Amino acid sequence: GQNIDQPTEMTATEGAIVQINCTYQTSGFNGLFWYQQHAGEAPTFLSYNVLDGLEEKGRFSSFLSRSKGYSYLLLKELQMKDSASYLCATYNAGNNRKLIWGLGTSLAVNP
Amino acid sequence: NAGVTQTPKFRVLKTGQSMTLLCAQDMNHEYMYWYRQDPGMGLRLIHYSVGEGTTAKGEVPDGYNVSRLKKQNFLLGLESAAPSQTSVYFCASSYSRAPGELFFGEGSRLTVL
Numbered sequence: 001g002q003n004i005d006q007p008t009e010m011t012a013t014e015g016a017i018v019q020i021n022c023t024y025q026t027s028g029f030n031g032l033f034w035y036q037q038h039a040g041e042a043p044t045f046l047s048y049n050v051l052d053g054l055e056e057k058g059r060f061s062s063f064l065s066r067s068k069g070y071s072y073l074l075l076k077e078l079q080m081k082d083s084a085s086y087l088c089a090t091y092n093a094g095n096n097r098k099l100i101w102g103l104g105t106s107l108a109v110n111p
Numbered sequence: 112n113a114g115v116t117q118t119p120k121f122r123v124l125k126t127g128q129s130m131t132l133l134c135a136q137d138m139n140h141e142y143m144y145w146y147r148q149d150p151g152m153g154l155r156l157i158h159y160s161v162g163e164g165t166t167a168k169g170e171v172p173d174g175y176n177v178s179r180l181k182k183q184n185f186l187l188g189l190e191s192a193a194p195s196q197t198s199v200y201f202c203a204s205s206y207s208r209a210p211g212e213l214f215f216g217e218g219s220r221l222t223v224l
Binding site: 010031033035041042043044045048087089091098099101103104 | 151152153154155156157159169201208211212214215216217218
């Protein structure tokens with residue numbers, strides 16, 4: 001079956017670094033996606049990993065280990081505006097081309 | 112660029128009423144999706160379309176119908192609304208070559224009394 005796990009809530013301090021983990025179990029894996037969703041708004045695409053390793057994009061980086069079914073999103077130099085829910089999703093080319101979504105991790109950045 | 116536009120943004124219905132949510136995208140995307148998002152349930156796929164004139168069921172299709180008569184539009188219909196359909200509905204679209212990179216509309220908040 002398909003399953004994605006990520007922590008429900010996290011808290012961090014402005015200026016710090018936070019790592020949000022995501023573990024998945026899926027057959028026919030074809031990519032791991034991270035989305036950001038601010039309260040009351042739509043999700044927006046952050047990153048995509050299909051090969052093992054770290055993808056860096058400004059203050060945000062995403063890591064993937066396919067053998068471990070594991071990914072993390074790393075947020076550096078946290079800002080108050082980073083307070084949001086972070087959604088992990090996997091893509092399975094065999095699953096009628098649909099994303100499988102985690103429930104999201106709600107990150108609160110405190111001053 | 113407007114991106115993905117949903118109408119209406121808010122709607123209150125009585126049980127048994129019908130309504131249609133309209134989604135329009137101006138990015139020439141092949142794929143379009145309708146999701147609902149409920150607290151503690153995450154994003155759940157209702158229906159999707161991989162091209163004009165085609166639709167397919169997602170995880171939670173019961174009580175909903177869809178149509179994609181034009182490539183840029185994807186309509187979601189509720190024939191007889193139920194309180195269980197109270198939710199936030201998101202439309203999304205993507206290129207066929209990057210189906211995991213979704214562009215979402217702002218959402219439509221529907222309340223069924």
